[in-house]
Amino acid sequence: MRLPPIRPDSTKQIQVLHVDDDPSIIDLTETFLEREDDRICIETAASATEGLERIVNCSHPPDCVVSDYDMPGMDGIDFLETVREEYPEIPFILFTGKGSEEIASHAISAGVTDYLQKRCGAEQYELLANRIQNAVQSQYQRQRADRIDELMRLTELAGDTGGFEIHTDTGEVLMTDGCRRLAGVSDDETLSLEEAIELYHPDDQPKVRQTVSQATDMGEQECESWRLQALDGTERIVDVTLTPAEVDKNKYNTNANTSIGAADKSESHAGDVAKMLRGAIHDVTDRHHREQRLTKLNGVSKDLLTAKTQQEVVKIGVNAGRDVLDFQANAIHLTEAGGTQLVPAAQTDELNIHVDEVPTLSVSDSIAGRAYRRDEPIVVEDARQHPDTHNPETDLRGHVYLPLDNYGIFIAGSEKKASFDCQDLAFGELLAGDLIAALDRIDYNKTD
Structure with missing residues (x-):
């Protein structure tokens, strides 16, 4: 069974509030972002105070806030904390020329969604556009998870x-x-x-x-x-x-x-x-467990913000899949340089119980490769019955494949058939989005 990706309408405009006291940065950012993605619509403010006024006075809050750190009056962290008091769910990206461990730590503590350091060149705007897209999509997925939770509550009330x-x-x-x-x-x-x-x-x-x-x-x-x-x-x-x-x-x-x-x-x-x-x-046992999942995923997001290497990210990813999502047997495969194979990068000990060696998978003719190429999750109810299964004798019957953009794929398996439902998929895509954001940051920082 192949399920549609959990993402917002790809044609819908993304309303972004960009706050920076440097007019040249404001102009450049607006030009490049709207060139990178014609869905992005920029509104600007020259100070945090003006930014707050824009948020409060508009009929609908922006889909995402992008803010500088070093501004007169209220700095970016204070701005973030003030926004979080009234609008805790708005994605907030700190896009700053001043980068330090201390600033990053304060931003994470204040609830920043993402943290990106300014540089010269157009590449930074390509990454910023990508970070905005992922932040908005991740927020959409969280809202969808909330709607699923509310639906489950109504179902439980009748049960x-x-x-x-x-x-x-x-x-x-x-x-x-x-x-x-x-x-x-x-x-x-x-x-x-x-x-x-x-x-x-x-x-x-x-x-x-x-x-x-x-x-x-x-x-x-x-x-x-x-x-x-x-x-x-x-x-x-x-x-x-x-x-x-x-x-x-x-x-x-x-x-x-x-x-x-x-x-x-x-x-x-x-x-x-x-x-x-x-x-x-x-x-309300199931509801309680769903709320715990979401809370723990928010903690994983913070851990990923401080990850320094690709290996650290994938290790956090497989552990979160096991400990937070209860995907006990899971692995992350990353693409090799040529882009033709998905090579195992990390896996749980539970997966090692079921396989002697985690295989390298073909991008062109495997279920994982299809999910990766199409950038769409795939759920398999029974791997033994699927014609493209790598190992038809596997004792892991149910599978879920979650693409990680151009980096690779997250795969989880279960001994039970049809073991992954819409809730699992919603939470799995939240984790996948956070992993993509972390891998993007590490890729970007390699050019320092």
């Missing part, structure tokens, strides 16, 4: 959700079938409030008790996330909402062996009120 009632006077707990399923509690099993609390991770139990008490005493709704340790041994991350309620004892039974809402046939007095907490429990 692993349960309800319960806690009768605070008696400590009895009633559970819906969905709640029982999440907790691993059988239909004929009853739980007291304390037994229900003990289903949560020991470190979370004090907070659970405190939240139940607060909801009961204050009469206010409480929402928390905790680790549920189900009776079947699985651990889930759950969102729990507790809502105080009072009900007529004549209408609701407090016997835990009955279903919620069953009529009470026992004797009670009119007007008697039972206090309870009504709750909803929602399994």
Whole structure:
């Protein structure tokens, strides 16, 4: 199965705000960037203060900000920090004539997207245009990952959700079938409030008790996330909402062996009120893992900004594929000088378990070569069934191929068939974009 690349509309304009106090740099940059890519549309500002005004006053923020560092008044780092306070997601490239480890370190800490030192010659503008394109595409991919996450949330809301009632006077707990399923509690099993609390991770139990008490005493709704340790041994991350309620004892039974809402046939007095907490429990384990992935990928981006060699980049890449994306068996192949072969440059130890030697792959007649030539990711559901598989006997059935621009390709495999989904592809392309940016920087710095 070949999937379309995850990238924005290739015909859409890229709105760039360029901030520099040197008019000649402003003019040259605008001329060369618009020549390099006719989608790039430049708006300029002569100071950080003017740049902030442009961002605040425009109907839509720019797709990317490019800024000098050494400017009167507010310098580029201060400008970056100010932009990040209100617009944390805008790609921000520091394009500066003053390059030092200290400035780069401060920029990375402040959340810079990319860092590029000014030089003489047109090559720097070609690279800057490429960095803008990649930064905007990477941001698009992150937004797409967020949309996938939101879609998954809506799907989850319709799925692993349960309800319960806690009768605070008696400590009895009633559970819906969905709640029982999440907790691993059988239909004929009853739980007291304390037994229900003990289903949560020991470190979370004090907070659970405190939240139940607060909801009961204050009469206010409480929402928390905790680790549920189900009776079947699985651990889930759950969102729990507790809502105080009072009900007529004549209408609701407090016997835990009955279903919620069953009529009470026992004797009670009119007007008697039972206090309870009504709750909803929602399994958000997958969402939690997705958020962790994205947070860790942001950390990888920072590590790549400080990488000095190509080998350092590919090593960070395969480790991130394994540790962040859970692509345990993966490798990065780089093109040789002639551009006809993809040569293994780094791989995980997990891949070495499955192959005696990571092979060199042909650019012209391999699946990896096709993804590389077309600059499009490819997902293979079962490598044994694919006519172009390098090793038809492989025990790695599912594969994903992520091109790294003209540098090479990232390949991951799994023993399970059809093991890579749209989420994996979205996060994989985020990592690939960061690797391309790092390899670009190292290539550029070789000419120093």
